[in-house]
Amino acid sequence: MLSPVSxxxxxxxxxxxxxxxxxxxxxxxxxxxxPRTIEQIKAVMLLRAEKQMYPxxxxxxxxxxxxxxxxxxxxxxxxxxxxxxxxxxxxxxxxSVAATNPKEADKDYVMAWxxxxxxxxxxxxxxxxxxxxxxxxxxxxxxxxxxxPPMEIVNIPFEGxxxxxxxxxxxxxxxxxxxxxxxxxxxSRKEERFEKFSGVLADGVGEFAADSPGGxxxxxxxxxxxxxxxxxxxxxxxxxxxxxxxxxxxxxGSLGGYWAAxxxxxxxxxxxxxVAQSPPVDGMxxxxxxxxxxxxxxxxxxxxxxxxxxxxKNVKTLNQLAEAFPTMSLVKEHVIQGHSAPMLIIGGAKxxxxxxxxxxxxxxxxxxxxxxxxxxxGGHMGRELGYWNDPVIIRQVVIPWLLTHLGVTxxxx
Amino acid sequence: xxxxxxxxxxxxxxxxxxxxLSLACGPLLxxxxxERTIEQIKAVMLHRAEHHMYPxxxxxxxxxxxxxxxxxxxxxxxxxxxxxxxxxxxxxxxxALASSNPKEADENYVKAWHxxxxxxxxxxxxxxxxxxxxxxxxxxxxxxxxxxPPLQIVHxxxEGxxxxxxxxxxxxxxxxxxxxxxxxxxxSRKEGMIARFSxxxPDGIGIFAADSPGGxxxxxxxxxxxxxMYTAIxxxxxxxxxxxxxxxxxxxGSLGAYWSTxLAFTEHARLCAVISQSPAxxxxxxxxxxxxxxxxxxxxxxxxxxxxxxxxKGVTTLQQLGEVMPTMSLVRQHLTDxxxxxxxxxxxxxxxxxxxxxxxxxxxxxxxxxxxxxxxxGGHMGRESTVWTNETIxxxxxxxxxxxxxxxxPNQGGR
Numbered sequence: 001m002l003s004p005v006s007x008x009x010x011x012x013x014x015x016x017x018x019x020x021x022x023x024x025x026x027x028x029x030x031x032x033x034x035p036r037t038i039e040q041i042k043a044v045m046l047l048r049a050e051k052q053m054y055p056x057x058x059x060x061x062x063x064x065x066x067x068x069x070x071x072x073x074x075x076x077x078x079x080x081x082x083x084x085x086x087x088x089x090x091x092x093x094x095x096s097v098a099a100t101n102p103k104e105a106d107k108d109y110v111m112a113w114x115x116x117x118x119x120x121x122x123x124x125x126x127x128x129x130x131x132x133x134x135x136x137x138x139x140x141x142x143x144x145x146x147x148x149p150p151m152e153i154v155n156i157p158f159e160g161x162x163x164x165x166x167x168x169x170x171x172x173x174x175x176x177x178x179x180x181x182x183x184x185x186x187x188s189r190k191e192e193r194f195e196k197f198s199g200v201l202a203d204g205v206g207e208f209a210a211d212s213p214g215g216x217x218x219x220x221x222x223x224x225x226x227x228x229x230x231x232x233x234x235x236x237x238x239x240x241x242x243x244x245x246x247x248x249x250x251x252x253g254s255l256g257g258y259w260a261a262x263x264x265x266x267x268x269x270x271x272x273x274x275v276a277q278s279p280p281v282d283g284m285x286x287x288x289x290x291x292x293x294x295x296x297x298x299x300x301x302x303x304x305x306x307x308x309x310x311x312x313k314n315v316k317t318l319n320q321l322a323e324a325f326p327t328m329s330l331v332k333e334h335v336i337q338g339h340s341a342p343m344l345i346i347g348g349a350k351x352x353x354x355x356x357x358x359x360x361x362x363x364x365x366x367x368x369x370x371x372x373x374x375x376x377x378g379g380h381m382g383r384e385l386g387y388w389n390d391p392v393i394i395r396q397v398v399i400p401w402l403l404t405h406l407g408v409t410x411x412x413x
Numbered sequence: 414x415x416x417x418x419x420x421x422x423x424x425x426x427x428x429x430x431x432x433x434l435s436l437a438c439g440p441l442l443x444x445x446x447x448e449r450t451i452e453q454i455k456a457v458m459l460h461r462a463e464h465h466m467y468p469x470x471x472x473x474x475x476x477x478x479x480x481x482x483x484x485x486x487x488x489x490x491x492x493x494x495x496x497x498x499x500x501x502x503x504x505x506x507x508x509a510l511a512s513s514n515p516k517e518a519d520e521n522y523v524k525a526w527h528x529x530x531x532x533x534x535x536x537x538x539x540x541x542x543x544x545x546x547x548x549x550x551x552x553x554x555x556x557x558x559x560x561x562p563p564l565q566i567v568h569x570x571x572e573g574x575x576x577x578x579x580x581x582x583x584x585x586x587x588x589x590x591x592x593x594x595x596x597x598x599x600x601s602r603k604e605g606m607i608a609r610f611s612x613x614x615p616d617g618i619g620i621f622a623a624d625s626p627g628g629x630x631x632x633x634x635x636x637x638x639x640x641x642m643y644t645a646i647x648x649x650x651x652x653x654x655x656x657x658x659x660x661x662x663x664x665x666g667s668l669g670a671y672w673s674t675x676l677a678f679t680e681h682a683r684l685c686a687v688i689s690q691s692p693a694x695x696x697x698x699x700x701x702x703x704x705x706x707x708x709x710x711x712x713x714x715x716x717x718x719x720x721x722x723x724x725x726k727g728v729t730t731l732q733q734l735g736e737v738m739p740t741m742s743l744v745r746q747h748l749t750d751x752x753x754x755x756x757x758x759x760x761x762x763x764x765x766x767x768x769x770x771x772x773x774x775x776x777x778x779x780x781x782x783x784x785x786x787x788x789x790x791g792g793h794m795g796r797e798s799t800v801w802t803n804e805t806i807x808x809x810x811x812x813x814x815x816x817x818x819x820x821x822x823p824n825q826g827g828r
Contacts, residue, residue, distance in 0.1 A: 349776070349777035349778075356777060360773045360776075363762070363773075363785065363787040363789070364762035364769060364787065364789050365762075365789055366789050367789065367790060368789070369786060369787065369788040369789070369790075369791065369795070369801055369810075370786070370787055370789075371784065371785065371786050372776065372784065372785040372786075372787065373782055373783075373784050373785075374776040374777065374782060374783055374785065375781075375782040376776070376777050376778050376779050376780065376781070376782070376783070377780055378782065382782065388782060397782075
């Protein structure tokens with residue numbers, strides 16, 4: 001059974017309401033930049049599909065055009081319906097060929113999953129988006145049934161609920177294997193991140209993913225103490241006989257980079273290597289950054305601030321978001337003064353979603369030396385329109401560094 | 414023959430003169446922190462010898478005590494004589510043992526080299542310090558005489574003068590080999606660089622070192638165009654049949670990292686990898702940083718600003734130094750906007766000699782991603798007194814990154 005994160009806390013946050021709240025808050029804050037209109041959103045999504053840019057990687061231009069044509073307003077359920085309709089076509093096609101042509105069916109499951117995920121993008125803040133997300137999870141799991149080594153769905157008891165995680169261990173391992181915990185960001189989900197890291201299996205490394213606090217199937221909302229969810233995941237992994245307790249790594253991207261950076265400190269004794277890609281540390285969590293860069297951000301396709309509201313408990317207004325933000329600062333929490341696990345920090349100097357100064361602050365903080373990879377022409381996550389796109393950074397920077405620091409030689413296995 | 418850099422540009426700047434100049438420039442540049450007294454210098458050098466800290470590597474506490482015991486004033490020649498006196502003893506011992514016990518002779522040559530080098534430290538700005546430096550080179554070459562693979566002394570014609578370089582090629586390698594060009598800083602010299610990086614030879618890598626502009630045996634002073642000396646060196650190295658043209662890397666530390674960073678931009682098409690350890694990029698070269706952090710700097714044992722003066726042509730006062738430094742900024746030279754080969758920038762967040770802000774500026778500049786290694790507890794070069802010492806940073810950060818970017822797996826033991 002799929003158990004979405006406590007839906008009572010999920011908020012339907014249409015853009016008109018956001019605009020209204022933004023204007024209402026205008027007296028408290030500086031005037032925010034207006035969000036994109038639906039026509040502007042459609043144009044940017046089409047462009048990103050054409051260039052295969054985030055978050056449209058793997059979605060064809062033809063499918064994008066078809067989905068976007070059906071979307072006429074900024075209503076989130078309409079958004080979800082537009083993408084779901086195209087996804088449904090692939091899902092039906094997959095099911096019809098599942099018995100006769102499993103390979104073809106698998107390709108269709110992947111397409112359906114990506115389209116449903118886009119229907120649920122950036123967060124599942126309306127009933128339609130939630131339906132789309134759940135369809136995405138179902139399609140992903142059908143795709144994952146083709147995997148060898150298989151994907152195990154793990155349910156870890158946690159505070160009366162469950163952490164739903166995915167685990168894959170390498171084939172033919174002689175003894176316990178290293179494992180990487182993969183942490184998604186605000187709008188990505190465990191499914192997407194899990195697939196992106198499956199390349200580590202060939203090198204004898206396992207992977208584990210669960211939705212980050214406040215998103216997907218996570219049992220808790222984001223908050224200054226939400227890293228306890230990851231401590232529980234680490235407890236679980238070190239209790240498994242097939243996991244090498246001394247070689248657990250963590251990767252987190254974007255908001256996941258926040259959790260990864262925090263874990264590098266609070267769990268430094270149990271972690272062997274941590275990669276934090278564009279981690280929000282302090283500057284991101286200020287009211288000033290929220291008002292001047294998060295709201296109406298143009299690097300993000302749409303609704304960055306409204307999406308951020310959904311990860312926190314009881315945050316329904318911009319003012320409440322501005323109050324919740326500073327409590328997340330790793331500086332204010334006095335977290336980044338201590339020892340940390342070996343770290344690689346990835347950043348883009350032109351990042352407008354998380355300031356690069358947060359990466360530099362992290363590098364200069366604590367008691368242990370850290371590695372960095374900074375793209376001077378990269379935006380969020382260090383990615384750019386040219387060579388250094390998301391998959392290339394993962395393949396050429398993240399995974400080689402993780403393997404080295406987990407004591408694994410690439411291609412050795 | 415040892416050919417010293419044009420001695421007319423060398424300055425015999427005694428501490429008293431520097432203090433007078435500093436005071437004279439006071440109204441123009443603001444009040445400065447005074448340099449250490451000789452007693453303070455002796456205390457700090459002894460402490461660093463005790464903890465094997467920069468620049469006292471390879472010098473025993475007993476030898477440091479003996480040398481410092483003989484030094485009574487801040488006179489540079491007094492300083493040189495104190496260290497050279499102890500060095501002479503080891504040199505004599507080495508020569509006496511040369512034929513009967515070459516191994517022990519070598520150990521004594523090394524000690525003599527280190528002690529003479531300290532006599533000439535930080536720069537060869539007095540007759541006594543020049544003599545100590547010449548003796549250091551002689552002791553080093555006597556030590557290097559037994560190296561296998563051998564040290565080759567290379568003379569590269571350059572603007573009517575010569576670039577004197579040291580070259581070591583790996584043994585038993587068929588075909589062209591990767592090469593690393595090594596660039597020393599303000600007070601280190603090519604001798605130390607070639608010795609330290611010799612650990613790369615068993616991995617099938619060649620190494621080359623020449624003194625950086627304005628220091629040692631360099632043919633030219635430092636200036637915004639002095640990187641042309643490295644262009645000549647690169648021409649020479651890539652002209653050799655035993656060097657792989659696709660695999661030329663550069664390492665620079667401290668002031669050497671200024672040159673390696675500049676080369677990363679100006680010579681990006683011919684370099685496959687560059688490491689810059691605490692590079693001075695822009696802020697370092699400001700008058701404000703000079704006055705607030707370089708003059709009287711306490712991370713540097715003594716005379717940081719006077720030493721910097723000696724690398725520039727015609728700079729004899731603090732005011733002149735304050736005028737020439739901004740011309741060196743890579744930002745002002747519009748160099749940091751372009752392409753670079755893969756780079757690793759190494760730094761310490763507590764560096765008071767070169768601000769870590771210059772590292773972050775470099776990381777955010779140009780067209781290509783760069784790797785960094787930053788020690789939040791580290792000072793200049795990212796080093797600390799305990800965990801991340803110079804040697805550990807070299808072994809665990811610099812050498813592995815170089816090997817990877819030269820296409821060699823660490824500990825592969827050859828190509």
